[in-house]
Amino acid sequence: MLAGLKAATVTGLAITGLVLGLRQVGGLEPLELRIYDRMVRLRFRDGLLGDSPDSPDPRLLVVEITEADIQTLQRATPSDETLARAIAQLQQYQPRVIGLDLHRDVPQEPGHAQLQAQLQADNLIAIAKLGESAGDSRSDPSRNRIPPPPGFPPERVGFNDFVIDRDGVIRRSLLYAHTDTETHTSLSLRLALAYLKPDDIRPRPSAANPEDLQLGASAFVPLQAHSGAYQRLDSSGYQTLLNYRARQNPARRISLSQVLSQDISPEWVQDKIVLIGMTAPSGKDLFYTPFSAGEQVSHQMPGVVVHAQMVSQFLDAATGARSPFWFWQEWQEWLWIWGWATVSGAVAWAVRHPIALGLSSVGLLGLIGGAGFGLFLQQGWVPTVAPAIASMMSLGTVVAYRAQQSHRQQQMVMTLLGQNTSPEIADALWNARDRLLASGKLPGQRLVATMLFTDIKGFSTISEQMPPEALLEWLNEYLEAMTHEIQQHHGIINKFTGDGLLAIFGVPMPRLEEREVDEDAYQAIACALSMGKRLEQLNQIWQQRSLPPIQMRVGIFTGPVVVGSLGGKERMEYGVIGDSVNTASRLESCLKDRQVDLCRVLIAEETLMHVKGKFQVESWGPLALSGKQQLVEVYRVIGYAT
Structure with a gap:
């Protein structure tokens, strides 16, 4: 487990570095912005703000110049006389402030003098266009600039420029813009400040940071180049993330014709913010928003409605109804990405089943998305795509590493134990490989096992009578048959000794209970008896091919041994060490001339004690085995007990 956590941590750091590098050059910004738009739409579609998708702000009224108004007036824009009449009509209902989102830098006769008279009202704010200088420190400040109406006081002028992302979507509000000589205030902020002035709410430096704007209950932290998911943002001026109020209608909307015909209710206007602007498509004052991708008909939002969204945001922030968006510092975002990468790596290390791993991957992506959206509902914008990519890369890297490690371990296990194991033992070994393998070796362990030695009687004489090629083919045929029998009886072939072999029963998994021994x-x-039957079949086949029949000897002993890796990295084998191995070997070679049957099987009393009368045996008495000081009670196995 500790190794898994270490691997997950290291992998998480490496993957985080790669993702941060990709993020730093802006490679993930388009995806992050699409996810941001999706979260904006989800927030309104599911009513997670507590309001309907179109909850008009009761403090605002939008007087829109529609396509029908243009057809009625027979003009592309209202004349000064028409505009003056509309403003006069609205003023009689005592609005708190009127914002004129129409350019009037040149007269639109008839009625210019009438409009000039209406523009003298202290509660009316007109617009100017800063052009490319708005929110862009690299632009020409004189290009596409449109001045306010002639003689209009600067304190009642607000710019109506928007800052637009590279994909053409408005996601930000520009509160202040700076030119070489002065600082300009946006139309939406001018309107909000004028509305809040009677409540004695004025802009002031934030207590947390004097460089930030404090308005009532909220501080507006300006966007930086790396705020949220932005990575290459031109953050000149004073920008904040636009907190949209509604999908389409942030305020009550009435047409210019309704105002002119007095088809309005006084309470719609009294003490309200009134915005007058163009919504007709022919006016070409339409913009893409985060809602555009989800709309079936109206894919763009009129500029005057976008201003209403911004005004509503400022008012709600000042009164504490909706706080502005907040962002993490870069180091916090790095920790966020690294944390998910590490968790995913740990999951990939712990979960081995493919289906469970697939479900875990989906679950991790769901958690990342859910956490990001949950913070978004709390006005926090944090990276979502970056941790998701880091998570899947980390998971995939750990899975690939585990696969490579498993392949290496499999090769190691097969090298140590040989390929001559039963499927059951192979499965057991593979499932326990992490416990068995330590530092690339099978650590030595003491256990009780049963050793089986075999040898062919008179092999030297037979080998003298056969060509080497034929001898090798004949010997391989014999060993293959014996190997098959060992596998069938769940043994492991430890080594071939020319014409013989050593098989072990009870390794490498420790036998913890007596019944297992x-x-x-x-x-x-049972394996030795099956070898005898198989040898009988082979002799019949060999006689038909004019090959000599043979006899074999088997020695079996049960006792303690030490098993583990022998050798170094260049050459290593699975070693079985102990006197029990020597005893089994001596039993096989004991009294070689006393070959009473085709396959002679000799066992010691230590083995006989474990089989509990399941076999018919013949006692050969206590014998002095070569190299053994003590006598060993030897028995010949005749067959199964009847």
Whole structure:
């Protein structure tokens, strides 16, 4: 587990570095902005703000110049006389402030003098266009600039420029813009400040940071080049993230014709902010917003409605109804990305089943998206795509590493134990590989096992009578048959000794219970008897091919041994060490001339004790085995007990 956490941590750091590099050059910004737009739409579609998708601000009224108004007036824009009449009509209902989102830098006769008279009202704010200088420190400040109406006081002028992202979507509000000589205030902020003035709410420096704007209950933290998911943002001026109030209608909307015909209710206007602007498509004052991708008909929002969205945001922030968006510092975002990468790596290390791993991957993506959206509902914008990519890359890297490690371990296990194991033992070994393998080796462990040695009687004489090629083919045929029998009885072939072999029953998994040791001894003797039957079949086949028949000897002993890796990195094998191995070997070679049957099977009393009368045996008495000081009780296995 500790190794898994270490691997996940290191992998998380490496993947985070790669993702941050990709993020730094802006490679993830388009995806992050699309996710941002999706979250904006989800927030309104599901009513998660507590309001309907179109909850008009009762403090605002939009007087829109529609396509029908243009057809009625027979003009592309209202004349000064028409505009003057509309303003006069609205003023009689005592609005708190009127914002004129129409350019009047040149007269639109008839009625210019009438309009000039109406523009003298202290509660009317006109617009200017800063052109490319708005929110862009690299632009020509004189290009596309439109001045306010002639002689209009600067304190009642607001610019109506928007800052637009590279994909053409408005996601930001520009509160202040700076030119070489002065600082300009936006129309929406001018309107909000004028509305809040009777409540004695004025802009002031934030207590947390004097450089930030404090308005009533909220501080507006300006966007920086790396705020949220932005990475290459031109943050000149004073910009904040636009907190949209509604999908389409942030305020009550009435047409210019309704105002002129006095088809309005006084309470719609009294003490309200009134915005007058063009909504007709022919006016070409339409913009893409985060809602555009989800709209079926109206894909763009009129500029005057966007201003209403901004005004509503400022008012709500000042009164504490809706706080502005907040962002993490860069180091916090790095930790956020690294945390998800590390968690995903840990999950990939812990979960091994493919289906469970797939479900875990989907769950992790859901958690990342859910956490990002949950913070978004709390006015926080944090990266979502970056941690998702880091998570999947980390998960995939750990899975690939585990696959490579598994392949290496498999090769190691097969090198150590050989390929001559039963499927059951192979599965057990593979499932326990993490416990068995330590530092690339099988650590030594003491256990009780049953050893089986075989040898061919008179092999030297036979080998003298056959060409080497034929001898090798004949010997391989014999060993293949014996190997098959060992596999069938759940043994492991430890080594081939020319014409013989050593098989072990009960390794490398420790046998913790007595009944398991008994079973190993039983399987070893049963395997020897099956070898005898198989040898009988082989002799019949070989006689038909004019090959010599043979006899074989088997020695079996059950006792303690130490098993583990022998050798170094260049050459390593699975070693079985202990006196029990020597005893089994001596049993096989004991009294070689006393070959009473085709396959002679000799066991010691230590093995006989474990099989509990399941086999018919013949006692050969206590014998002095070569190299052994003590006598060993030896028995010949005749067959299964009847």
